[in-house]
Amino acid sequence: MNKVILMGRLTRDPDVRYSAGESSTAVARYTLAVDRRFRRSNDGEQSADFIGCVAFGKSAEFAERYLRQGLKVVVTGRIQTGSYTNRDGQKVYTTDVVVEDQEFAESKAVSDSHMGMGSGYQAAPAPAPSAPAGDGFMNIPDGIDEELPFN
Numbered sequence: 001m002n003k004v005i006l007m008g009r010l011t012r013d014p015d016v017r018y019s020a021g022e023s024s025t026a027v028a029r030y031t032l033a034v035d036r037r038f039r040r041s042n043d044g045e046q047s048a049d050f051i052g053c054v055a056f057g058k059s060a061e062f063a064e065r066y067l068r069q070g071l072k073v074v075v076t077g078r079i080q081t082g083s084y085t086n087r088d089g090q091k092v093y094t095t096d097v098v099v100e101d102q103e104f105a106e107s108k109a110v111s112d113s114h115m116g117m118g119s120g121y122q123a124a125p126a127p128a129p130s131a132p133a134g135d136g137f138m139n140i141p142d143g144i145d146e147e148l149p150f151n
Contacts, residue, residue, distance in 0.1 A: 007034065081094065
């Protein structure tokens with residue numbers, strides 16, 4: 001089985017191109033910075049792996065429209081290896097994750113605050129909660145026991 005699940009931040013906006021021909025297909029390439037579980041012991045810094053991802057068709061169009069640098073996403077896909085010969089005649093080996101599914105891993109408000117609102121738009125303010133309790137649960141007013149659908 002070849003299945004990969006990654007969560008990380010885009011290192012830059014996706015590079016989207018369209019194949020030539022009568023029925024062109026969108027191809028999006030982007031790199032995810034995925035934090036490693038453990039910090040380096042000598043300097044205490046978090047280290048990351050930079051993993052290339054490629055999406056095709058509707059997934060590529062989604063990436064073009066919604067994914068931006070710094071956005072935290074979850075990607076599900078498969079690893080695909082390949083090779084080609086470069087202009088100098090040297091063989092180059094590649095490893096990419098072919099995207100099958102991609103989802104946002106944080107809310108728009110959190111994402112905008114992390115990215116510094118650099119794209120020029122502002123998130124709508126979140127609605128105020130109705131009387132939040134200190135334990136994180138909403139208070140239920142007294143006297144509505146008859147209205148609840150369960151006992």
